[in-house]
Amino acid sequence: MSSMNRLLKSALALSLTAAVAYPVAAQDIESQILQKFQQGAYSKKGADSCLMCHQKDAKVMALFDGVHGNLENSNSPMAKLQCETCHGPQGKHKGKNEPMVTFGANGNVSAELQDSVCLSCHQDAERMAWHDSLHSDDASCVGCHDIHTGSDPVLNRASEVAVCTDCHQQQQQDLYKRSHHPLTTQAGEGSMVCSDCHNPHGSLSDASLTEVSVNDTCYQCHADKRGPVLWEHQPVVDDCRSCHNVHGSVNDAMLTRKAPMLCQSCHANDGHASRAYGDDDSAFTGGDSCLNCHSQIHGSNHPSGQLLQR
Structure with a gap:
């Protein structure tokens, strides 16, 4: 099954869930987008058509600095359907301003539908428990990840903790107490980051730990x-x-x-x-x-x- 077929299947299934808790106006937008997916209304010019309007936006152009905008990588979105791989079929977006998928807290579709776009490509062992994870309930992929960039802050050990503690503020306060693990924070550079103990995409253990239990996670460093x-x-x-x-x-x-x-x-x-x-x-x-x-x-x-x- 192709990535786009998986995306369409996921999007159609999630549209019923989104309709329960999503505003009517947003439901209308999702309906239009899902209809365009069914019609396969993709542009023949791809990114060239998009850049006629969006090339002056620095955030848009920053995509080409990272892996998602790499045309030479066959797994990147730009090597497939280009911008439409993630934002959906263009249809009559140009001229008539038909909606396309936008991401983030102010996105025009539900977080579930946004995540289905990411998961159409990113399906592996590290994300197998995503649908049951705590993050999937109150966040979305783009809540932590920055796609239009050459270096995603949450994937950089120097800035990962800052991204996590932007939401997990109680844990941030604990990290500034006098006895704490050596994490890399604004207060100093350490040898650990949150993902050394937690899988942010979910796991089968308590608190999304990387090991099956709290003790087994601790023993990874404290083997004695x-x-x-x-x-x-x-x-x-x-x-x-x-x-x-x-x-x-x-x-x-x-x-x-x-x-x-x-x-x-x-x-x-x-x-x-x-x-x-x-x-x-x-x-x-x-x-x-x-x-x-x-x-x-x-x-x-x-x-x-x-x-x-x-």
Whole structure:
């Protein structure tokens, strides 16, 4: 099945969904565009016809700086139906101003129809879970990606985090706390970006993680914390987030709370609970608190490490 046939099939299916929640005027525009797809009303002159009007628009011309405007790449839109590959059949757009597909938050068709254009070409393993992803519910491909450019900011590790945190502002605040992962942000250049842990196109795991679980994702870097071990600490086995705020914390090691409060949120009857907090001369509250003795908090392989002391 050709890319355009896939696009037409997807667009026809999505038109019923869009009609439920999309304004009447927009439905009329979608109907006109879908009708032009059915008629195959493509221009014989392709991009030459478009550029007669749009060549003075710098944003339009920037397309030719990137992969989507590369005529020598057989997979690029410009090597197929040129501008009409993404914007749909021209029909009587020239002269009578018939609508063509426009993209973005102010686009003239639904986000679902916009995405169907992108997915007519971009269908691979990384996007197989897109329709069930959180992003597909409240965003569209062009909400993150810039097509008419030589360098898409979200595909550049130096600017990826800035694109993501434009929406994910709570996570942005966490990244500026004193204990956080080394992400590349405006505050400094690190070794990580959001996509090292998350698949923005969706996955079968929680929070669109790249691995099947939170712990497996963490173990990609923190392999020394991976078991099995002789003496396990159950919160470590269950979920790293039991103790850590993975995007950043005001506490050391991105802990959600300081010890001993963090430890005693589970170990309330551990025999030390009667010790007054604030006594800096006490081994239970001074220094590393509980970790003064129970230093192997992620688990121990020592024969005498049942209490995670060795």
